[in-house]
Amino acid sequence: MESNSTPVVGDESIVGMLGDEDRVSDGIRLMMQKYGEPLYWHIRRIVVSHDDAEDALQETALNVFKYRNTYSKDYPFSSWLYKIATNEALKVLKNHAGFFQSLDDLGDSLKESVRPESDPSADEMLILLQEAIALLPAKQKLVFNLRYYDDKSYEEIHQILGDNIGTLKTNYHYAVEKIKKYLNEHTI
Amino acid sequence: MKDFEEIGKEMPYRMPEHFIEDITERVVSKASVRQSTVHVLFPKVRKSVFWVSIASAAAIALLLLVPFVASDSQIPDYDSISQCKSIDEVFQSMSADDLGLYSMMSNYYGE
CATH class of the missing domain: 1.10.1740.10 (RNA polymerase sigma factor, region 2, helix turn helix motif)
Incomplete structure (x- = not known):
């Protein structure tokens, strides 16, 4: 881990x-x-x-x-x-x-590989979260990962990805909404 | 339903033990090979030596080209040859010197 x-x-x-x-x-x-x-x-x-x-x-x-x-x-x-x-x-x-194929077309195959790649003892919610992230469009995925996991500021994400900060914030917002929706649909 | 922020930032995957150490040494090894290759091909030379070498090579190339530029030998160009109706016309368009040279080369190659 x-x-x-x-x-x-x-x-x-x-x-x-x-x-x-x-x-x-x-x-x-x-x-x-x-x-x-x-x-x-x-x-x-x-x-x-x-x-x-x-x-x-x-x-x-x-x-x-x-x-x-x-x-x-x-x-x-x-x-x-x-x-x-x-x-x-x-x-x-x-x-x-x-x-x-575009990168965004790979969402399903990436999602399918999350569970086999996961540790057998991994928490189910961790797996579901990674599945939800795998399904995101590439840009939303990058922004979400850099912000949530790497604790990068929007300024740093801008330096890495090049998009303007307004676009990055929008991408993050959509990513969060989609992840919440996926988790909502796949948990009791 | 849990909010993803409650789930935390842990990953469900594992990274193999000593993975970073192993990949680091692999990268260092590959980088060293590339570095030594570059040094063999382009050893550290003083700039002046480099430019003197370049100038010498250019001078030699120029000396080799001068006889061709200075001579006024009439070598038929592609257009004039392609407009000839037969091989005889090609020979007719050649000067006596060129014909002599052709004859000598033909004998040399046994044609």
Whole structure:
């Protein structure tokens, strides 16, 4: 189950190490120590399957390494990481969707994979909540997850997803309504 | 019905033990390989050495091209050849030097 890891190193130190050719490996280790688990759960909430989350997380870390010199310090490092992780997670889903399907068409298949992917001892309500989230359109799902699970402010979500704050609030509102409706229909 | 906020933020999934440590070392390993490949292909060289190398290569290329540019050999272009009715007309359009060269090459390749 998810656990919150305590930040151990400042982002500036990590960015500094990633920019130093001799200390890149240490930089990657510190970045993964601090953000590996939150990014894994962020990705997993989108793709559901552990294997897909593993692929997307690995690509995220490799992209951070590849594009480390393009990172601008005007932008929070964590938002940059979440942006890359979100793109990688969506890329995995697009591969599953194929050419003729949109990401929003994957809701049913994602929902169907929630229960098999869940721990046998997991609370039924936790499973139902993830099923409800899986059925959401991609944008609503991203906004809901970042706001509810990652405690991101709308400003941070704006940095990650790029949409204006009004749109993000609307997406969150619709997501909450749909989740409540689903839970209402599937519980006594 | 429970509100989702009462359900909490726990996930029903599990993350394998030591997963983050394992994937971190995998990423570090792949990144090191890429880094060393880049270093082999583009070792750290002084900028001046780099630009001198580029200028030298350009000068050599220019020297190799000068004989072709300076010479006024009459090589039939594609258009003139394609407008000929027969292969004989192609030979007729060639200069004595070109014919000599053709003859020499034909003998060389045994045609």
